[in-house]
Amino acid sequence: MPRQQLRTPSTSIDLSQHFRMVDALPQQVTSQTLFQNDAGLQIEVGSGKGLFLLNASGEQPDQNFLGIEIAHKYAKHAATKLKNAGRTNAIMASGDALPIFEKQIPDASLAAVHVYFPDPWWKKKHKKRRVLNEPFLRSASRTLAPGGRFYFWTDVLDYFESTLELMAMVVPELGPPLPDVVSEAEHDLDYRTHFERRSRKNEIPVYRVHFDKPA
Secondary structure (H helix, E strand, O other), X not given: OOOOOOOOOOOOOOOOOOEEEHHHOOOXXXXXXXXXOOOEEEEEEOOOOOHHHHHHHHHOOOEEEEEEEOOHHHXXXXXXXXXXXXXXXEEEEEOOHHHXXXXXXXXXXXXXXXXXXXXXXXXXXXXXXXOOOHHHHHHHHHHEEEXXXXXXXXXXXXXXXXXXXXHHHHOHHHOOOEEOOOOOOOOOOOOOOHHHHHHHHOOOOOEEEEEEOOO
């Protein structure tokens, strides 16, 4: 479903503490290189408008968060939210997440990887563009620390089922999928992402699981 158009953030806003291009990320992406501390690092791939990153970084001040979003305008929009909320433990990066996972994140270093409502790329010839492909899944598993968690939510049943099958084949070390249970939203932004908000308000089923890497 096409995303709503966003206004370009004002150039007068200083986003230097909350926004990066992926090409400008450190050679090794860690809490130490991004935040100068040793708190756990969680990465969200496909942050969209940044609702999860905004809420999670506020609810878990003892954790650090990096969001990676390929749509530049959305990445800047999310970074502006973090800036306005005064978050010091979250950064948005604009660009492709796969090279970062393949080359710049050390083994067993992440507390969690989050992938919520990724583009399903409906046409058969485009399915190879899906973010949850074999190279990404292998890299995500490699970079998760023992006890780390991989989250996957979608409202596309075919994508959900095919991804679980693929994960069972290529990253069996993550174990079986475990259901994520959610409660009723208490307010209009009490959702994991804007896509979840849309799906739940329109009574579209959402499929939610996580995987726990054995300690």
